Amino acid sequence: MSNSLLPTILAWTPILEPAPGAAQWWWALSIPMAFFLAMAYKATRVTDIADFWPSTLKMTAQILAAMVGIAVGLALLIQVLLPMLPAE
Amino acid sequence: MPLRTHQGKWKPAALHCDLSRIDTTQVPIEGACQTLARFMSDTPQQPFRPLFALLGWVLPGLGQWSAGARKRGILAGVGVIGLFLSGLLVGGLDCVDSTEDRLWFAGQVGAGPLVIAADMANSYYLKSGRAAPLIASAVPYGTAMNPEDVPKISSFKGLAHSNEFGTLLVFLAGLMNIVVLLDAGIRQSEAPSRRAVDARGQA
Numbered sequence: 001m002s003n004s005l006l007p008t009i010l011a012w013t014p015i016l017e018p019a020p021g022a023a024q025w026w027w028a029l030s031i032p033m034a035f036f037l038a039m040a041y042k043a044t045r046v047t048d049i050a051d052f053w054p055s056t057l058k059m060t061a062q063i064l065a066a067m068v069g070i071a072v073g074l075a076l077l078i079q080v081l082l083p084m085l086p087a088e
Numbered sequence: 089m090p091l092r093t094h095q096g097k098w099k100p101a102a103l104h105c106d107l108s109r110i111d112t113t114q115v116p117i118e119g120a121c122q123t124l125a126r127f128m129s130d131t132p133q134q135p136f137r138p139l140f141a142l143l144g145w146v147l148p149g150l151g152q153w154s155a156g157a158r159k160r161g162i163l164a165g166v167g168v169i170g171l172f173l174s175g176l177l178v179g180g181l182d183c184v185d186s187t188e189d190r191l192w193f194a195g196q197v198g199a200g201p202l203v204i205a206a207d208m209a210n211s212y213y214l215k216s217g218r219a220a221p222l223i224a225s226a227v228p229y230g231t232a233m234n235p236e237d238v239p240k241i242s243s244f245k246g247l248a249h250s251n252e253f254g255t256l257l258v259f260l261a262g263l264m265n266i267v268v269l270l271d272a273g274i275r276q277s278e279a280p281s282r283r284a285v286d287a288r289g290q291a
Contacts, residue, residue: 018250026249040167
């Protein structure tokens with residue numbers, strides 16, 4: 001964490017104003033997003049509640065893996081494949 | 089008496105079927121047992137109960153809790169409220185706005201009165217300037233405007249990724265709560281019945 005961000009965090013009023021630094025670390029927010037999403041979904045889907053946490057963690061990993069996979073695929077398409085096409 | 093299928097539904101009386109009365113010339117006994125086991129493992133369809141769905145909208149997870157599936161209710165509620173609070177922490181109150189982000193709000197409101205309260209707090213604290221000073225917003229290029237007529241916005245207004253992710257998280261909370269409250273409408277009680285408790289006590 002850079003020193004310039006520390007005073008901003010100390011002065012932060014949670015809920016009222018946006019979290020400082022979220023603009024730089026926005027991609028990391030997909031982890032709690034996937035986790036809470038999987039929690040809410042699996043609470044309605046698992047037949048045996050004992051399977052809840054393994055199912056939730058598995059679904060979280062699946063969501064994140066799918067997002068990373070799509071990001072890598074699109075990056076390859078845009079940065080590698082499209083530049084190989086003829087200009088005209 | 090040959091076994092008859094019930095199109096995926098069975099009545100409790102079907103469980104009292106006497107296996108000795110099954111006509112094994114018409115139904116092989118092995119197949120009959122498998123059919124009976126499938127009937128017994130099937131969960132009968134619960135009719136939709138709007139009251140539990142409404143309770144699920146009032147507070148995420150309350151529908152399951154009231155229907156007797158308390159642990160599910162707590163876990164579903166933590167999931168939905170976790171998404172909602174994450175959104176508010178990341179984007180601030182500004183990420184719930186029924187006037188400027190009307191379409192987003194239509195999805196967000198699925199999370200219930202929490203979202204409506206956040207929208208009211210946004211108007212009361214941020215847009216009125218009570219929480220932070222109001223500053224002049226940018227004027228479109230080429231527009232001549234009296235400086236006093238320039239619209240003012242809160243200096244706590246969320247911008248760029250913070251606002252986008254916060255809005256998205258609260259939106260997802262609303263959509264997931266619709267899934268959760270629909271489930272609450274058909275959820276059966278998971279509390280042990282009195283007969284099961286008595287049987288366990290006797291054992």
